Amino acid sequence: MLLLLLPGLLWAKDKHKVIKMPVSRWKEVKRMKPDSTNVPFMDTLYISFKRKDSFQYHNLNGFIYNGPYTIDEDSLLDFGTARYKIAIKRPNVLVLTNDEGIFQLVPDLSDTVKLIVLDTAEKPIPVTSIDQMIGHWTVYKRTAKDMGSIDNEANITAAYITGPSSDGKMGFIYGGLDARNNPSWYITKLGTDQVLECDGKDKRLIKVDKCQKGEMILEEKDVKYFFKQFK
Numbered sequence: 001m002l003l004l005l006l007p008g009l010l011w012a013k014d015k016h017k018v019i020k021m022p023v024s025r026w027k028e029v030k031r032m033k034p035d036s037t038n039v040p041f042m043d044t045l046y047i048s049f050k051r052k053d054s055f056q057y058h059n060l061n062g063f064i065y066n067g068p069y070t071i072d073e074d075s076l077l078d079f080g081t082a083r084y085k086i087a088i089k090r091p092n093v094l095v096l097t098n099d100e101g102i103f104q105l106v107p108d109l110s111d112t113v114k115l116i117v118l119d120t121a122e123k124p125i126p127v128t129s130i131d132q133m134i135g136h137w138t139v140y141k142r143t144a145k146d147m148g149s150i151d152n153e154a155n156i157t158a159a160y161i162t163g164p165s166s167d168g169k170m171g172f173i174y175g176g177l178d179a180r181n182n183p184s185w186y187i188t189k190l191g192t193d194q195v196l197e198c199d200g201k202d203k204r205l206i207k208v209d210k211c212q213k214g215e216m217i218l219e220e221k222d223v224k225y226f227f228k229q230f231k
Helices: 002-015
Strands: 024-032 045-049 054-059 065-068 074-080 083-090 094-100 099-105 135-144 154-160 169-176 185-190 197-198 203-212 215-220 223-228
Touching: 045 099, 154 215, 154 223, 169 197
Parallel strands: none
Antiparallel strands: 024 045, 024 099, 045 054, 054 065, 074 083, 083 094, 094 099, 135 154, 135 223, 154 169, 169 185, 185 197, 197 203, 203 215, 215 223
């Protein structure tokens, strides 16, 4: 009897094993309707699978989502805010499907660690007022000595700078697990040394390296965050 049950037990154990994606970055190259009709698109989908079962995904010029992901035994990829069925998973192609369509992605080989070099004729303008930073900012790149050491919860993904207000909050900083309507930190002051003083989940001091021409660079400890102000 035990021998008869053993194959079933082994199958059940394998069926519920944790499925992971290798650390990788993907870029959408083709989109189709569920009936395989090609669809033109401008909002390219980007997905990054990171260590510790975490992800980052966004559409071109869109909000960046971060958090943990799961893949069940039926190849259902769940980001929490979006779900896809993994139809094809190979080293050179990833095909995802859902009720909206079919999405074909290939490895994203763009350089995400190259530092931004300012034109020699362009010098960073001193940031003396929070008004110079007003707007919605989204992180499109980050650099660090050890990328694996970045805590996903504290990892900055976006900033919404509002300027002085009656409640003392000059803007908001979003972490990797924050929902759009629930940022973990708010800005209380821009110091004379170009440091943003933040409160909320905990206190943070974030240096402003640059803020001009629709681009902003913030630095905290050994991590640099590069932002774009998308229109």
